[in-house]
Amino acid sequence: MDDQRTLLGGPDAQDRDPGNHNDFLKVSYTDVICEPPSVRSPECSYHFTKKIFDYSSSVTYDILTLTLGGLLSLAYGLFFGLLSFVFVWFVTPFTRMWLLPLGWFAKIWWFIVKCFYDPLYLSCGRIFSNININFRKAAIQNV
Numbered sequence: 286m287d288d289q290r291t292l293l294g295g296p297d298a299q300d301r302d303p304g305n306h307n308d309f310l311k312v313s314y315t316d317v318i319c320e321p322p323s324v325r326s327p328e329c330s331y332h333f334t335k336k337i338f339d340y341s342s343s344v345t346y347d348i349l350t351l352t353l354g355g356l357l358s359l360a361y362g363l364f365f366g367l368l369s370f371v372f373v374w375f376v377t378p379f380t381r382m383w384l385l386p387l388g389w390f391a392k393i394w395w396f397i398v399k400c401f402y403d404p405l406y407l408s409c410g411r412i413f414s415n416i417n418i419n420f421r422k423a424a425i426q427n428v
Contacts (some may be wrong), residue, residue: 314338 302308314335320326326334 312342 317338318334320331325331
């Protein structure tokens with residue numbers, strides 16, 4: 286078995302977001318508590334509050350994951366399964382069903398445009414193509 290596989294046979298357990306979809310959630314203590322050089326707390330206070338922040342955010346995430354993670358994963362699994370079913374059995378067939386006759390309408394519309402609209406617009410373009418407008422500033426002279 287590959288060295289990067291865990292005991293359960295899944296991918297590397299350390300990299301649970303290989304697509305970096307939740308990169309914005311990587312928030313550290315220094316991202317939240319930013320002390321400028323002019324106002325600094327004592328080192329012992331800084332390290333103590335940093336440990337409290339890291340521990341409380343980790344424990345909160347773990348508790349919510351344990352309590353709601355299973356239910357939410359079940360709900361998301363059901364939702365995406367339903368969504369896949371609807372697209373495979375309803376949306377795609379009905380889309381294909383409507384695209385087939387639209388091919389004929391597209392050919393008829395192409396014929397109408399080529400036979401009627403193209404000559405009209407080409408003629409109008411040739412009529413108006415010889416018009417030249419010059420803007421010159423001329424002084425008004427007394428007559």
